[in-house]
Amino acid sequence: MLKLEARAEPSRAMAWASPVIALALTALLAAALFAALGKDPLRGLEVFLVEPLNGRRALSEVLLKATPLILIALGLALCYRANVWNIGAEGQFLLGCVGGGAVALWLTQQGIVLPRLAGSTLVLVGGMLGGMLWAAVVALLRDRFNANEILVSLMLVYVAQQLVNWLVFGPWKDPQGFNMPQSRMFDASVLLPPLLERTRLHVGVLVALAAVVAMTLFMFRTYRGFALQVGGLAPMAARYAGFSARGAIWTGLLVSGAMAGLAGAMEVAGPVRQVTPYLSMGYGFTAIIVCFVGRLHPVGVVLAGILLSMLLIGGELAQSRLGLPSALSSVLQGLLLLVLLACDTLINYRIRRVSRQAPRSAA
């Protein structure tokens, strides 16, 4: 019989090995799924793990989709380390699209042509403010009203989507858009400068990398970052040390809201160039998985962000190449997280074989 035995100390090696094991197990399950659907399992895995990396264009798309995932997950990592459960990043992302979109549309409509750097920076700031506003609602209700942040942040996702819908069906609808629910295209002066020719990749990916460095420094090299994490790991110790629990709620939520908002603004000022009802591919939810697979660590988040981006693209490829529904990507994402959580048990426990029979004698 197998038995779980608590380790004296959490295993650091296992903490990093667990995502690798989980990925391997998920790949096995995926192969079984492909076989069950009557597809060649190897071809199926190829679509998810090899084809997204095949060639310059494909790679640029992986980085393009990894950018919002990494940005959002960085903020969430801080939040979760502080034991603040913001799961509504999707809503904050959408408000980032709205905030960034508002700035971009205003500049476009007023015919103000700024230098590209200034224009796109303004849009990104607008997005961050939008995301922060949405997260601030959660923080306020949690702080003042003790309302569960999980439920509030999630409810606000639905509200945010309706807000976007209202804007594009109503006040922001493009008058020359044949009555389509979308805003007019932004002026080129507010768009993010492209990074590589003949790809959609933009400077946002550099901003994301800078954010990784900044978040690493904040988490591990500042007093405030340290205080936040103590609050998450040992609330009583944090209280005794005089670290503010309210401060942790506000900092965690505002930072993650700003990051998600930034990602949203990059989406509208980057590849999409207008506000539409279909801005997110569920980035806010996928980023939660990125966060856990990346061990709530900025560097891990980068690797996990690239992996999950491949999974998103693989889902689209599975539809076009294998004729499978694109929802396959979400199935595999959910599966990956479930398997990962199971594997994480091995960080704190080891598996022991114990004999069923009780020892006969004390000798």
Next chain:
Amino acid sequence: MNETALLVNTALASGTTLALAALGLLINERAGVLNLGAEGMMLVAAVAGFAVALGTGSDLLAFGSAALAGAALACVFGVLVIWLNTNQYATGLAISLFGYGFSAFVGVGLVGKSLSERVPFQVPWLADLPFVGPALFRHHPMVYVSMLLAVALAWWLYRSRSGLLLRAVGENPEPAHALGYPVRWIRLAAVAFGGALCGLAGAYVSLVTAPLWVEGLTAGRGWIALALTVFATWRPMRALLGAYLFGGITVLQLNLQAQGVQIASHFLTMLPYLATIVVLALISRNAAFIRINMPASLGKPFHPGT
């Protein structure tokens, strides 16, 4: 049909989904386990129920298989959380994400299909009464099942030995374990029951409320049901009333849309979600009140000593 009677009728009908899910979640929270996977379980069950109803034409089979589907997914959650001691928040979230994806994946072929016309259900004799007939006695049987269930669960939790045991396991599992009760199995049973009821709730949406299947059909009702358990301070009868209150808000919203009120429909669609937030904030404002009513070991893992 009288206007008010119609309003009551539709509020009860649309509140039933929330009632079923909230009752299930309440039981599994009373055992000390918080399952954020409600939305995922409802979606998987909704698609399972719809597929079975489409294939067999039997509501009973459809609801049965939906309950099984919900319970099966809940058991995955339960084993992870109860035996492997995984984080309850993260695991529930994973179930929700997986359920969303999985239901969308298997349901692709069901989008756009419709169920065969069914005879509207009426309670014989009572349905012909003026006012109360149309308001209360012309519902799908599941509406009455949920009402009876609320009464039965309220009685069971507070008046039976096994109900007491369930509450003990949720309040403080150590003494129950020391007395020789299988704490983990009791928790798993509660989680499976919660999953089964979320399954019924999901099938109620895809078979009665909608009745159709689209991706993400339940539109956050699982999360609203989770908020309802807090609103109900974990009491079955309050959960039932809360569900009808929210059902009423949904109906009001639809009525206003139908009457062409000069508010963009998008804002009206936000109403149930905003109402959930407001209600949650109001009820949680008194932290001590929540702490007294909340099962004391809710969300905390239990490791039996060796």
